[in-house]
Amino acid sequence: MKNFFRKKGVRVAIVLVAVLAVILVSALIMDSGANVADGSVRTLTGPAEKALTWVVRQLEHVYGYMFKYDQLVEENEQLRAKILEMQDEVRKSESTNEENALLRQLLKLSEVRPELDFEMASITSWSASTWSSSFVINRGSRAGIELYDCVVTETGCLVGQVVAVTGTTATVRTLVDSSTSIGAYIGRTGISAVAEGDYDTMHEGVLKLSYLPDGALVYNGDTVLTSGSGEVFPPDIVIGEITAMKVDEGGFTEYGIIEPAVQLSTLTHVFVIKDFTYTTDTSELPEDSELPGEGGEPGEGEELPEASALPEEG
Amino acid sequence: MGKGTAKRIISHAIIVIVAYLLQAAFFSGLKVGGAAPLILPLVAVGIGLFDGGLWGGIWGVVCGLLCDVSLTDSGTLFTIFLAIAGFFTGFLSEFVLARGFPSFFTVSTVTLVLSALLQMAGPFFYRGAPFSALWKPALIQTVYSALFILPVYYPIHRATRSTRRVRI
Numbered sequence: 370m371k372n373f374f375r376k377k378g379v380r381v382a383i384v385l386v387a388v389l390a391v392i393l394v395s396a397l398i399m400d401s402g403a404n405v406a407d408g409s410v411r412t413l414t415g416p417a418e419k420a421l422t423w424v425v426r427q428l429e430h431v432y433g434y435m436f437k438y439d440q441l442v443e444e445n446e447q448l449r450a451k452i453l454e455m456q457d458e459v460r461k462s463e464s465t466n467e468e469n470a471l472l473r474q475l476l477k478l479s480e481v482r483p484e485l486d487f488e489m490a491s492i493t494s495w496s497a498s499t500w501s502s503s504f505v506i507n508r509g510s511r512a513g514i515e516l517y518d519c520v521v522t523e524t525g526c527l528v529g530q531v532v533a534v535t536g537t538t539a540t541v542r543t544l545v546d547s548s549t550s551i552g553a554y555i556g557r558t559g560i561s562a563v564a565e566g567d568y569d570t571m572h573e574g575v576l577k578l579s580y581l582p583d584g585a586l587v588y589n590g591d592t593v594l595t596s597g598s599g600e601v602f603p604p605d606i607v608i609g610e611i612t613a614m615k616v617d618e619g620g621f622t623e624y625g626i627i628e629p630a631v632q633l634s635t636l637t638h639v640f641v642i643k644d645f646t647y648t649t650d651t652s653e654l655p656e657d658s659e660l661p662g663e664g665g666e667p668g669e670g671e672e673l674p675e676a677s678a679l680p681e682e683g
Numbered sequence: 684m685g686k687g688t689a690k691r692i693i694s695h696a697i698i699v700i701v702a703y704l705l706q707a708a709f710f711s712g713l714k715v716g717g718a719a720p721l722i723l724p725l726v727a728v729g730i731g732l733f734d735g736g737l738w739g740g741i742w743g744v745v746c747g748l749l750c751d752v753s754l755t756d757s758g759t760l761f762t763i764f765l766a767i768a769g770f771f772t773g774f775l776s777e778f779v780l781a782r783g784f785p786s787f788f789t790v791s792t793v794t795l796v797l798s799a800l801l802q803m804a805g806p807f808f809y810r811g812a813p814f815s816a817l818w819k820p821a822l823i824q825t826v827y828s829a830l831f832i833l834p835v836y837y838p839i840h841r842a843t844r845s846t847r848r849v850r851i
Binding site: 494495496498499500501503505533540547548568569572 | 710718805813
């Protein structure tokens with residue numbers, strides 16, 4: 370060895386210097402911070418390192434399985450419970466959002482109609498009867514609901530009337546039911562009439578506007594509202610709009626067909642008017658107040674819908 | 684109470700509850716031409732046919748009560764009618780009717796037609812509704828309900844199999 374360094378010392382030193390120079394130059398050329406030596410070493414040792422890392426991880430798994438299994442199971446159960454709890458919260462918040470939207474709409478109505486006292490209710494089931502149109506709600510006399518209370522949507526459209534009450538439920542007969550009879554008037558002209566249901570119209574989901582005065586001009590699209598006569602329904606609740614005029618079988622009496630403003634098939638929540646101050650004086654209402662769905666007097670330049678006072682069928 | 688009787692009551696109760704839920708909660712939202720099907724009358728006459736007049740009458744009251752609850756506008760019409768229908772079907776099965784599908788189909792159809800006629804009677808006689816406005820929904824209701832005769836027959840037939848008496 371001594372002789373080797375004596376004889377070859379200079380050569381070895383030169384080779385070492387050359388190798389170091391190459392390393393330094395390569396480090397300067399490559400900005401990545403690595404050099405040829407690093408790259409070479411890592412290329413050579415990489416697979417081995419990977420293999421060792423894999424082995425270590427497997428050992429960790431085995432260790433974890435042996436000594437941390439119970440802890441992991443417990444943690445897993447906790448996480449599952451937390452996920453379920455969060456899912457439940459999301460569902461509740463969706464339901465709350467829906468309810469909030471309805472209540473916001475109702476707030477607008479309450480501002481326009483401060484004399485009405487509302488109670489929100491959900492529809493629990495529809496009647497299975499072919500001969501009537503009614504549903505059951507989840508509020509009853511304990512919530513202050515009484516027989517013959519008026520039921521509306523969040524936008525103030527008429528839904529029906531309470532016809533039976535228990536402590537926790539109430540049966541609501543819808544406005545298209547065959548036994549419906551409501552004092553009504555046409556919003557545009559103020560002509561009074563009676564909105565009533567019968568077996569023919571009930572199955573079509575509409576109701577009739579009967580007892581119109583002779584020569585009354587009624588147009589398609591005219592809004593029909595409750596008149597408040599009889600003090601059962603509050604005045605100015607939107608019933609629907611006229612879609613056709615017909616003549617009865619005798620050929621003497623003309624009546625209108627009212628398409629209800631409410632879509633009964635999509636109803637999930639309703640509002641029961643528990644109390645209202647009976648007044649037909651609309652001057653108390655704010656000037657800019659406009660009832661939802663009300664047609665009102667057509668403005669200047671606004672075209673009336675096609676007149677349909679002439680009978681459509683004989 | 685014997686084990687067989689208890690089993691029979693439980694199986695009948697399950698059938699009645701399922702029929703009630705289908706009639707009140709499911710098919711009430713699936714009206715065809717404004718008509719919803721009546722399933723509970725089929726159950727009442729089915730039990731009467733296969734289990735005899737006494738059980739037919741008892742389960743007829745239960746089915747009728749639930750039917751009136753689901754319809755909301757029939758008062759106690761079905762409580763009375765199905766009690767009589769269940770008992771009378773059971774009575775007939777003791778002497779006249781064979782306990783099989785043809786008898787069940789016939790009795791069920793008659794019961795459905797009578798149900799529709801009874802439901803029509805109120806509007807026709809007391810409220811002056813024209814017959815022309817009543818017959819169509821009545822017909823649709825009867826046909827729609829008749830679709831359930833076969834689906835109702837099998838569970839009742841199976842539930843009463845162990846207790847059915849062999850007729851000579």
